[in-house]
Amino acid sequence: MTGKTALITGAGRANSIAHATALALADDGWDIAFTTWTAYEARVPLGSDPERGATELDAELRRRGAGSLRIEADLADPATPDRVLAEAEAELGPVSALVLSHAESVDSSIADTTVESFDRHFAVNVRAAWLLIRAFAAQAPADGGRIVALTSDHVVHNLPYGASKGALDRIVEAASGELAERGITANLINPGPIDTGWMDASTREFLTARQPTGRLGTPEDTARLIRFLASEDAAWVTGQLIHSEGGFRR
Known part of the structure; x- marks a missing residue:
């Protein structure tokens, strides 16, 4: 083990930002x-084998000399966040960076969103984020820590997802103020449209036409920014929502 530990949620698929x-x-x-949730990946397939992705991630992390721990985690269960932090700390030591990259994401609109779907989005995307941040802060090292969360402003015809991400933004903003005296920073990244398996050919063409760069963003584009925000160089950056979208035009 290297002596510093990051917990990353939602890392099941090889084409994900978390991976x-x-x-x-x-x-x-x-x-x-890193957390995975096989039942969600089976319910919302996004073009890659989540079991293979998680296994390959674990092997590659170890090959690079990092300690690795996969935690299967149903974040809709309010008992899960405390368990996840406890398992990570027990196996790898205190967690000093928390990257919230998980999401419940099932498209629906004002008229056809069900109460069950709405509640599930808020349980996973909002309540679990709050509980993970709380559990993280309770065990964070005395010299501080980093919280980075992925957000989105896509809400039209994606109501429960977009609304829950708006609530996430406020929770992370609260964390940036309440935890600052402990040297813990908290920031959000809006990565714009990243093809992590959810785009079909027409969607990809439509969104690419709105990118001044002429290409869509990649998971690695977002990972580079997270890498910075988790570093010592970012100690003075907190409470920010960073649009890392390549100039995406809505």
Whole structure:
């Protein structure tokens, strides 16, 4: 083990931002605990084998010299966040970086969103984030820590997802103020449209046409920014919502 540990949620798929982030942080000397939730990946398939992705991530982290711990975690269960932090700390030591990259994301609109779906989005995307931050802060090292969360402003015809991400923004903003005296920073990244398996060909073409760069963002683009925010160089950056979108035009 390297002596500093990051917990990254939602790292089941090989094409995910969390997967890319885990590898980037490992290259900077972090040990990595990461969560997966197989039942969600089966319910919302996004073009890759989550079991294979998690197994390959664990193997690659170890190959790069990092400690690695996979935790299967149903974040809709309010008991899960405390368990996840406890397992990560017991196996790899105190967690000093928390990257919130998990999400419940099922498209629906004002008229057809069900109460069950709405509640599930808020349980996973909002309540679990609050509980993970609380559990993280309770065990964070005395010399501080880092919280980075992924957000989105996509809400039209994506109501429960977008609304829950708006609530997440406020929780992270609160953390940036309430935890600052302990040297813990808290920031949000809006990565814009990243093809992590959810785009079909027409969606990819439509969104690419709105990128001044002429290309869509990649998981690695976002991972590089997370890598910075988790570093000592970012100690003076907190309470920010950073639009890292390549100039995306809505």
